[in-house]
Amino acid sequence: MTESAANTHAEGIGSAAEPTRRDFIFIATSATAAVGVAAVAWPLIDQMNPAADTLALASTEIGLDAIELGQESTVLWRGKPVFIRHRTPEEIALAKRDDSLSASMRDPALDADRIRQANGDAGKEEWLVLQASCTHLGCVPTFAAGDYGGWFCPCHGSHYDTAGRIRRGPAPLNLLLAPYVFLSDTVIKIG
Amino acid sequence: MSGPSTYVPGSAFERWLDQRLPIMRLAHDSFLAFPTPRNLNYWYTFGGILSFALVVQIVTGIVLAMHYVPSISGAFASVQRIERDVPFGWLVQNIHSVGASMFFLAVYIHMLRGLYYGSYKAPREILWILGVVIYLLMMATAFMGYVLPWGQMSFWGATVITNLFSAIPVVGDPIKLWLLGGFATDNATLNRFFSLHYLLPFMIFGVVVLHIWALHVPGNNNPLGVDVKSPADTVPFHPYYTVKDAFAMAVFVLLFAAFVFYAPDSLGHPDNLIPANPLVTPAEIVPEWYLLPFYAILRAIPDKLGGVLAMFGSIGVLFILPWLDTSKVRSMRFRPLARWGFVLFVGVCLALGWCGGQLPDKAVYQSGRYVQTFEYRTAAGAIATGAISARTSAELERRAHAEEARIGAAMITMHASVAPFQIKVVQLSQMLTLYYFGFFLLLLPILGLIERPGRVPDTIAKAVLKDAATAERSA
Numbered sequence: 039m040t041e042s043a044a045n046t047h048a049e050g051i052g053s054a055a056e057p058t059r060r061d062f063i064f065i066a067t068s069a070t071a072a073v074g075v076a077a078v079a080w081p082l083i084d085q086m087n088p089a090a091d092t093l094a095l096a097s098t099e100i101g102l103d104a105i106e107l108g109q110e111s112t113v114l115w116r117g118k119p120v121f122i123r124h125r126t127p128e129e130i131a132l133a134k135r136d137d138s139l140s141a142s143m144r145d146p147a148l149d150a151d152r153i154r155q156a157n158g159d160a161g162k163e164e165w166l167v168l169q170a171s172c173t174h175l176g177c178v179p180t181f182a183a184g185d186y187g188g189w190f191c192p193c194h195g196s197h198y199d200t201a202g203r204i205r206r207g208p209a210p211l212n213l214l215l216a217p218y219v220f221l222s223d224t225v226i227k228i229g
Numbered sequence: 230m231s232g233p234s235t236y237v238p239g240s241a242f243e244r245w246l247d248q249r250l251p252i253m254r255l256a257h258d259s260f261l262a263f264p265t266p267r268n269l270n271y272w273y274t275f276g277g278i279l280s281f282a283l284v285v286q287i288v289t290g291i292v293l294a295m296h297y298v299p300s301i302s303g304a305f306a307s308v309q310r311i312e313r314d315v316p317f318g319w320l321v322q323n324i325h326s327v328g329a330s331m332f333f334l335a336v337y338i339h340m341l342r343g344l345y346y347g348s349y350k351a352p353r354e355i356l357w358i359l360g361v362v363i364y365l366l367m368m369a370t371a372f373m374g375y376v377l378p379w380g381q382m383s384f385w386g387a388t389v390i391t392n393l394f395s396a397i398p399v400v401g402d403p404i405k406l407w408l409l410g411g412f413a414t415d416n417a418t419l420n421r422f423f424s425l426h427y428l429l430p431f432m433i434f435g436v437v438v439l440h441i442w443a444l445h446v447p448g449n450n451n452p453l454g455v456d457v458k459s460p461a462d463t464v465p466f467h468p469y470y471t472v473k474d475a476f477a478m479a480v481f482v483l484l485f486a487a488f489v490f491y492a493p494d495s496l497g498h499p500d501n502l503i504p505a506n507p508l509v510t511p512a513e514i515v516p517e518w519y520l521l522p523f524y525a526i527l528r529a530i531p532d533k534l535g536g537v538l539a540m541f542g543s544i545g546v547l548f549i550l551p552w553l554d555t556s557k558v559r560s561m562r563f564r565p566l567a568r569w570g571f572v573l574f575v576g577v578c579l580a581l582g583w584c585g586g587q588l589p590d591k592a593v594y595q596s597g598r599y600v601q602t603f604e605y606r607t608a609a610g611a612i613a614t615g616a617i618s619a620r621t622s623a624e625l626e627r628r629a630h631a632e633e634a635r636i637g638a639a640m641i642t643m644h645a646s647v648a649p650f651q652i653k654v655v656q657l658s659q660m661l662t663l664y665y666f667g668f669f670l671l672l673l674p675i676l677g678l679i680e681r682p683g684r685v686p687d688t689i690a691k692a693v694l695k696d697a698a699t700a701e702r703s704a
Binding site: 083088112118174191194 | 385389391407411412413415507512528532536
């Protein structure tokens with residue numbers, strides 16, 4: 039009698055040797071609840087991702103007429119600044135000269151790759167279109183500062199050359215290309 | 230430590246209440262009769278001061294939220310309106326912004342006190358860890374609060390800090406996008422920061438309750454680091470420490486008020502009075518003073534991921550501090566080597582704070598000057614040699630131009646200029662960062678094993694009463 043009572047009791051709490059039906063129900067219920075919690079949590083987390091209207095701000099068209107040789111225009115694309123630089127022959131020459139060093143750069147790239155259009159066509163040497171956010175922590179670098187003739191980031195001291203390649207400082211990557219195409223000789227579309 | 234309750238309901242109502250919700254008993258046992266070591270000094274008053282600071286921030290914050298407009302078009306103007314037009318808005322806004330600095334000042338003293346007297350050691354590990362959690366929540370709250378006025382420092386601070394997460398491999402960029410709610414710091418970012426800035430103080434409040442609960446299980450540590458062994462070692466919290474805390478708080482409020490009324494903006498950065506502009510980064514981005522040491526650690530490592538890891542690691546190491554310190558003696562009063570390590574640590578933290586506010590390439594120490602030698606053709610046609618020197622490279626360049634104008638001829642050969650030996654801010658930061666981590670990861674584990682501690686008193690009462698007797702004799 040006592041023995042059988044003990045057995046029943048052990049069965050009730052689910053002994054390690056023999057899982058009972060009740061164990062199964064407990065596990066199945068908790069698993070269902072966990073999935074339910076996750077299903078409710080996801081919308082609450084995902085709502086913080088960019089909204090559809092934010093994602094839709096995808097492209098912008100810019101006329102190049104107003105940008106004189108040696109000048110730079112900063113335009114907003116997706117809320118972030120983009121440099122459109124009208125490069126001088128000296129800047130182009132400097133960038134091309136350093137192509138020979140590109141293999142030893144942190145983020146190797148040739149000048150021709152840096153001006154390439156988004157559709158894969160070659161760009162025009164005098165037009166450099168780059169995202170103006172330092173790849174370190176997102177500050178806007180300034181031109182004609184730093185040791186490589188290009189941009190310098192005042193926040194943490196990254197130096198970029200006249201093709202926007204990272205040459206010195208903490209930034210891990212070259213200034214990102216802004217995806218652009220020439221719509222005509224004097225108009226580009228970014229995005 | 231708390232022992233059996235000594236609460237005696239004073240009236241029929243209190244008796245009635247006590248049987249239904251013993252809240253008066255809880256308050257009596259926790260804050261009036263609570264047995265507290267009799268030797269706590271003024272460094273122990275900062276817990277009370279911090280509770281006060283939290284309440285001040287919550288109350289003034291709720292008021293500010295009644296006038297603040299959380300949108301990129303309205304935020305900056307609404308803060309200015311609070312400062313100028315809202316009745317007493319200037320006072321509430323100043324208290325809130327100065328209050329953040331006061332809060333951190335108090336928390337740093339509170340943490341260093343815990344570090345010096347070994348308050349993180351068994352059985353108070355959870356108490357310490359909860360404190361570090363509060364500190365982390367405080368930093369998150371302060372950061373998001375700094376973004377709300379939507380000035381230049383707000384905007385670029387938000388950009389830089391959210392970009393820290395992009396250093397994480399693979400998931401970094403999606404996380405950054407998720408935090409910002411867009412491709413750049415924008416309206417979505419400002420709105421969520423406002424929402425979270427309102428939420429987090431209440432989370433801090435919750436963890437503070439746990440912190441006090443965890444404190445009241447083993448009871449206070451004390452400057453001797455000796456456990457309470459008998460009632461002779463303690464005094465009731467009230468009136469002894471309520472009065473001591475109140476006095477310290479009054480002194481603290483004097484300092485607080487001095488800033489609020491005479492220098493409310495001195496702790497902030499003037500650039501934050503320029504409205505946010507996503508096209509222009511200020512020449513110098515610096516966080517508020519209380520985050521500067523971590524900023525210096527971030528910049529000390531010349532690698533993006535490495536810098537971010539070092540910065541988070543510098544706080545992460547605090548979580549495991551209870552298990553890093555191998556010494557059996559709590560109070561550094563009795564640890565002749567560790568106490569000097571501690572003094573140096575405090576100095577290093579202050580120096581890191583200084584470094585965080587300087588440009589990374591600035592020279593801290595320089596022996597000698599920049600020198601440039603050159604040759605030029607004199608009016609007579611002969612070739613002569615000249616030299617100029619300057620303290621900085623920029624000055625050298627200016628001098629070179631001035632020199633050219635003076636001798637009236639172009640320099641025909643410029644030899645490479647000779648730079649003096651320099652220690653730059655970034656190099657100093659590296660040395661200081663090394664000590665910061667070395668203190669926790671090497672010094673504390675090793676010192677506990679090799680150090681010969683001084684004689685620790687048996688009981689608090691004995692030590693305190695002996696001191697009193699000695700003082701009486703000499704008087």
